[in-house]
Amino acid sequence: MTTFGYTLHATSGAARRGTVTTPRGLIQTPAFMPVGTAATVKAMQVRDVAATGAEIILGNTYHLMLRPSAERIARLGGLHRFMGWEGPILTDSGGFQVMSLAKLRRLTEKAVTFQSHIDGSRHELSPERSIEIQNLLGSDIQMQLDECPPFPIAEDASLESLELSLRWAKRSKAAFDHLADDGRALFGIVQGSVYPDQRKRSAEGLMEIGFPGYSVGGLAVGEGQGAMFETLEVTTPLLPRDKPRYLMGVGKPDDLVGAVARGIDMFDCVLPTRSGRHGQAFTWDGPINIKNATYQDDPTPLDPESDCPASRDYAKAYLNHLFRAGEYLAATLLSWHNLAFYQALMQRMRTAIEDDRFEAFAADFLNRYRSSS
Amino acid sequence: MTTFGYTLHATSGAARRGTVTTPRGLIQTPAFMPVGTAATVKAMQVRDVAATGAEIILGNTYHLMLRPSAERIARLGGLHRFMGWEGPILTDSGGFQVMSLAKLRRLTEKAVTFQSHIDGSRHELSPERSIEIQNLLGSDIQMQLDECPPFPIAEDASLESLELSLRWAKRSKAAFDHLADDGRALFGIVQGSVYPDQRKRSAEGLMEIGFPGYSVGGLAVGEGQGAMFETLEVTTPLLPRDKPRYLMGVGKPDDLVGAVARGIDMFDCVLPTRSGRHGQAFTWDGPINIKNATYQDDPTPLDPESDCPASRDYAKAYLNHLFRAGEYLAATLLSWHNLAFYQALMQRMRTAIEDDRFEAFAADFLNRYRSSS
Numbered sequence: 001m002t003t004f005g006y007t008l009h010a011t012s013g014a015a016r017r018g019t020v021t022t023p024r025g026l027i028q029t030p031a032f033m034p035v036g037t038a039a040t041v042k043a044m045q046v047r048d049v050a051a052t053g054a055e056i057i058l059g060n061t062y063h064l065m066l067r068p069s070a071e072r073i074a075r076l077g078g079l080h081r082f083m084g085w086e087g088p089i090l091t092d093s094g095g096f097q098v099m100s101l102a103k104l105r106r107l108t109e110k111a112v113t114f115q116s117h118i119d120g121s122r123h124e125l126s127p128e129r130s131i132e133i134q135n136l137l138g139s140d141i142q143m144q145l146d147e148c149p150p151f152p153i154a155e156d157a158s159l160e161s162l163e164l165s166l167r168w169a170k171r172s173k174a175a176f177d178h179l180a181d182d183g184r185a186l187f188g189i190v191q192g193s194v195y196p197d198q199r200k201r202s203a204e205g206l207m208e209i210g211f212p213g214y215s216v217g218g219l220a221v222g223e224g225q226g227a228m229f230e231t232l233e234v235t236t237p238l239l240p241r242d243k244p245r246y247l248m249g250v251g252k253p254d255d256l257v258g259a260v261a262r263g264i265d266m267f268d269c270v271l272p273t274r275s276g277r278h279g280q281a282f283t284w285d286g287p288i289n290i291k292n293a294t295y296q297d298d299p300t301p302l303d304p305e306s307d308c309p310a311s312r313d314y315a316k317a318y319l320n321h322l323f324r325a326g327e328y329l330a331a332t333l334l335s336w337h338n339l340a341f342y343q344a345l346m347q348r349m350r351t352a353i354e355d356d357r358f359e360a361f362a363a364d365f366l367n368r369y370r371s372s373s
Numbered sequence: 374m375t376t377f378g379y380t381l382h383a384t385s386g387a388a389r390r391g392t393v394t395t396p397r398g399l400i401q402t403p404a405f406m407p408v409g410t411a412a413t414v415k416a417m418q419v420r421d422v423a424a425t426g427a428e429i430i431l432g433n434t435y436h437l438m439l440r441p442s443a444e445r446i447a448r449l450g451g452l453h454r455f456m457g458w459e460g461p462i463l464t465d466s467g468g469f470q471v472m473s474l475a476k477l478r479r480l481t482e483k484a485v486t487f488q489s490h491i492d493g494s495r496h497e498l499s500p501e502r503s504i505e506i507q508n509l510l511g512s513d514i515q516m517q518l519d520e521c522p523p524f525p526i527a528e529d530a531s532l533e534s535l536e537l538s539l540r541w542a543k544r545s546k547a548a549f550d551h552l553a554d555d556g557r558a559l560f561g562i563v564q565g566s567v568y569p570d571q572r573k574r575s576a577e578g579l580m581e582i583g584f585p586g587y588s589v590g591g592l593a594v595g596e597g598q599g600a601m602f603e604t605l606e607v608t609t610p611l612l613p614r615d616k617p618r619y620l621m622g623v624g625k626p627d628d629l630v631g632a633v634a635r636g637i638d639m640f641d642c643v644l645p646t647r648s649g650r651h652g653q654a655f656t657w658d659g660p661i662n663i664k665n666a667t668y669q670d671d672p673t674p675l676d677p678e679s680d681c682p683a684s685r686d687y688a689k690a691y692l693n694h695l696f697r698a699g700e701y702l703a704a705t706l707l708s709w710h711n712l713a714f715y716q717a718l719m720q721r722m723r724t725a726i727e728d729d730r731f732e733a734f735a736a737d738f739l740n741r742y743r744s745s746s
Contacts, residue, residue, distance in 0.1 A: 036593035039694060047682070068669065068694045076672055084686055296441065299449055309420070313457055317449050321412060321441045328416035328701055373599050 004141075004185035004212050006244045006265075006324035011173045012358035014236065014263040017350055020056075020213075020244050022140045023183035024080070024088040027055045029244060029265040030349050032256065035273065038063045039073070039083040042273050043331040044339070046085045050359060052336070053343035054309060056088040056141075057119045061133050062097035065123070070136035078138030086228040090268070091139035092128045092248070093172075093189075096217075107147065109164070123155045127168040131175040131186070139184065144172035145217060146189045151221040158193040159201075165191050173209050187246060189217040194227050196234040203238040212237050215246040216264070220255070230260050239335040253345055254369060257362050262351050272338035276332040279323050282341045286363075290334065295320040308340030316345045322354055375516075377558035377585050383449035385731035387609065387636040390547045390723055393429075393617050395461040397453070398507075400428045401640040402617060405629065405715045405724050406463060406647065411454045412446070415646050415706040417712070419458045425681060425709070426716035429461040431641045434506050435470035438496065439489045441463045443509035451511030464512035465621070466503045467574075469521045469590075479521065482582075483535070493614075500541040501623045504559070505546035510559065516588060517545035519562045525595040526712065531566040532574075538564050539578040546582050560619060562590040567600050569607040576611040584615040589637070591648050593623045598645070609636035611614075626718055627657055627742060628737050635720050645711035650704040652696050655714045657738075659745040668693040683714030 002023045010017040020027040031211045034041045036047055041049050044153055049057065059079055064070060069186060076082050095112070098105060102114035102123075111126035127145040136141040146165040147160055167190045176186040192198030215253035216235055219228045232247070239245055245265035247259050255265055272282065279291040281302050288295075290302075298316035306312045310333040322330035345365075352361035375396040383390040393400040400685045407422055409430045413420050420428065432452055437443060449455050452462055468485070475487035477495075483542060484499035500518040507515040519538035522531055542561045549559040561579035563570030579587060589608055592601045605620070612618055619639035620632050629640055645655065652664040654675050661668075661676075671689035679685050683706040695703035718738075725734035 038698040038700060039691070040698075040702045041698050045702070045705070063698075065700060068690070072670060072690070076688055077669065082691050082694075083693075125394045157419065222653065228543065297445060315449055317441070317445070318412070318455050318457075321455075325411040325413075325436075325440060327411060327413050328704055329418070331701055332418070332705070 003183055006213065006242060006243065009036055010354050010356070012353040012356045014267055015260050015349070015353045015358040016263060017353035018244065018265060022088040022185070022265075024140055025055060027088060028350060029268075030256075030260045030353075031055060031266050032346045033058045033266065033268040034339050034342075035060070035268055036067075036083065036085070036089075037269045037270070038067065039079060041339075042337075043277060043328070043335045044273070046083060048336055049085075049339060050087065052340040053347065054087075054339065056090055057085055057188065059089050059091045059139065060097060061091050061094035061137070062101065064137060065094060065133050065189060066118055066121075071218055072131040074136040074138075078136075080138055088140040089138070090141040090246075091143065093143040093145040094125050094133070095130070095145050096249070098125060099148045099150075109167075115333045127171040128175040129337045131172055131179060135179045135181070135184070141213070142176065142180070142184065142186045142187060144169045144188055146191060146217055149191070149193060149218060151193065151218070151223050153193050155195055155198075155369065158191075158195060159198055162191045162198055162202050165189065166202065166209075169206055171282055173211070185212045187211055187213040189215040189248070190235055190239075191218045193218055194231050195221055196231075199231060199235045200238055204237065207240065211243070213244040213246060215248050217248050219247065220250045225255060225258065228255070229262060232259055232262040237266060239263075253342070254343060254366055256342075256345065257349065257365055260353075261358065261362055272342050273335040276335035276338045279330070279334065280338075281334055282338050284368055286369050290316060290319045292320075293322045302337050303341070306337075306340060306344065308337060310334070310336035310346075311340055376556055379586065379615060380729075381615065383727050383729070385726040385729045386634060388570075388722070388726045388731040389636060389638055390726035391617065391638060393464060393639075394440055397459065397461040398428060400461060400639075401723060403633045403719055403726075404428060404639050405429045405719045406639065406641040407712050407715075408433070408643045409456065409458070410640055410643070410740055411440065411464075412452060414708075414712075416644070416650060416701070416708045419456060421709055422458075422712060423460065425713040426720060427460075427712065430458055430702045432462050432464045432510060432512065433517060434464050434467035435473060435474065435501060436512070437510060438467060438498075438506050439491055439494075443506040447509040447511075453511055460487065461513040462511070463509045463514040463619075464510055464516065466518040466676055467498050467506070468517040468518050469502070469622070471637070472521045472523075482540075500544040501548040502679060503590050504552060508554070508557070509525055509553045514586070515549065515553070515559045517542045518558060518563055519564060519590060521589060521594075522564070522566060524566065524596050526566050526570055526590070526659060531564075532571055535571055535575050538562065539575065539582075542579055543582055545553070545681075546584070558585045560586040560588045562588040563608055563612075566591055567596055567604050569604075572604060572608045573611055580613065584616070585611050588619040589622050590619050592620065593628070598631065601628070602635060605632055605635040606638065612636075626715070627739055629715075629718065630722065631729045633726075634731065634735055635735060645715050646708040647709035649711045652703070652707065652709075654707055655711050657741055659742050663689060663692045664696045665693075675710050676714070679710075679713055679717065681710060682706070683709035685712055692743065
């Protein structure tokens, strides 16, 4: 059985080029993970997700525990078989979406109880139950349950939340060590909002427990790109060099470039698929809205150089038409294009780090990407 | 340039095994044509439509003339390039959907005028304009404009309508001969409701004009399967043996088997894709509703013997989950499965005709297909 691991191959400034090893396959980092919320990357076939170059996808514990339930997925052979994805899967703990989606939340030292946003049914999510669910799903990279504080949050409230998350980290680790199959990994999550000393306290507390990878949580919640980058700058240097670092829920293409420059290895975000469903296409010259009338007669594809069929084989005029006609294929083709764009961006970043020219790459990318906006 | 043609290879009773030849490829008959209403087979990628075995698809003149317009599609290189389908495309005349979808219709000898159901804009569709549109689209097999009478319709009103459709057939042919590229074909449409002598009058009138193929219209409009089959029995013997026969807008799997038994070569219907979007899956044991709770824990696929990924690679429980979660992929996978089922049915019928055992095949198919209902 392959064990979970991380190998750092090269650096360029603070940017890191590595490989995460899992029993289900390798993940070249920096890596972007498409989000498969409810056991499907929305509007996509897994075959096409894989063809974009994605080596790992993310599943949402909150959504899956409510529907169709972790026990049902386990009976059906686990999440990989259920949705037909053969590579590694990372799951979140469910905590973030309890905070953003569920009703009537009540948080205690023991657990968070809440009502399902789907049918109002009552549920309890403790650190132990979250780990149990993630193992029922068969997740390869699991997250500790943490409290996800809002932004902004006062310093003392943030510290209190952070300490709870550290206690939950310890309980998550104990549950994981008891339950998880060989080769699976549990990540601790660094919290502390935008307070440098709290980020330090959180990182040190987690490292004391010891995890094979560290997530950075509590960002991309409204603090703005500047504050996010400043927080990364004080956080990533605290983390062990020989473990992967995952920035949760980020982000826009320029967020990814800036976060890689600050030592992040892994990302997930609904943006490429959600934007795609709403007609936004990412391009090297910045995002465009394909529904705009200016594309009605445009015979050019989104990216003739891409090897993604959605980017290369259809006129913008066709994509525009599909959106106007309300066709399913509109969402599929634009989600697909955006995922391919994100993977191409990650590939370019990986190459730039290997060549130790990341800073120049980032400047060139941002210059072109922001030129039209 | 290949010219349009039809070769009859074998018969079994009245069932016919043939090949339609077009410049864009061959069509093995009996054939089922998936419907690509608005320049997309709903919820499907063209690559996957082709992989089911479909050799020709249908486009709807009414929808395309309104959005994005025939002139725009022509500027963009024609319908094949626009939607990425390389095989032959058949288009209807637009008449049927003017009758079923448009508002404020007014029919004269010259043309039908109507308001778009999308934006209320006014349009005129004459036999000449319909042919012009179909040629702008680049359609390989075009339909004459006809009047599509309702069912039931009184005998005298039906006769009057039929005579108008014959005059329009003549005008359609003249316009087609003037406009169409080599290798394209125009079909005449037999009308006459459920009145045998009117079907005869219509067929003879069309054959006098002379077409390379004949459609049977005015069926599957509420007359029921018995009346449809009776009408086919008096209609197909009137048509030339060396030309393809296309039954428009049909139908359910058992309709197809019964119509092939009565000498029909080509079909189109929205049923496999529309039903798929609503959770109905066709199987050799009859249709099932995958949304039913009975499938929530069912680990078996819709058809383990199929080489269609949608039929073979996903548990019914997964499909059930996708519908409950309202995921795009639900519509895609079930449309795909249903199209693959329809193509597999056509393949089995073609083989049964080649082996001159169509009657036995039909009996076996219907016995199993209807066993669970």
